[in-house]
Amino acid sequence: MLRRSSRVLLVGFAVFYVGVGNYTFGNSKALQYKERQREAVRLGGSEVAEPFRGTESILEERTEMHEYYEDSVTRYRYYKIMRRGGRFLMMIGGLLMVGAIVRRIAVPARSPHPPLP
Numbered sequence: 001m002l003r004r005s006s007r008v009l010l011v012g013f014a015v016f017y018v019g020v021g022n023y024t025f026g027n028s029k030a031l032q033y034k035e036r037q038r039e040a041v042r043l044g045g046s047e048v049a050e051p052f053r054g055t056e057s058i059l060e061e062r063t064e065m066h067e068y069y070e071d072s073v074t075r076y077r078y079y080k081i082m083r084r085g086g087r088f089l090m091m092i093g094g095l096l097m098v099g100a101i102v103r104r105i106a107v108p109a110r111s112p113h114p115p116l117p
Contacts, residue, residue: 016093023086
């Protein structure tokens with residue numbers, strides 16, 4: 001039978017590694033979509049990044065670069081949240097692992113048999 005601290009340690013490892021996966025995947029995708037934003041501005045000009053203002057801007061025709069830029073901004077923000085969540089999970093997993101290790105050191109293992117009189 002595993003001790004409680006051993007189970008907490010295993011859960012901490014699992015949460016930590018899920019956090020590492022989320023962080024690395026979110027970071028690579030966020031960098032990719034940040035580069036796409038720069039590419040859309042380079043191809044479509046600086047007005048691609050400017051938001052619509054007033055009635056005149058609503059009537060203006062939107063180019064494909066506007067859509068490309070907005071799509072990349074939306075996805076960049078999503079993966080940025082994913083990256084932040086990965087950092088959070090890594091911290092929670094690390095705390096669980098440290099707590100389990102401290103408990104394992106501080107609380108001695110119980111013997112399966114009671115002491116003899």
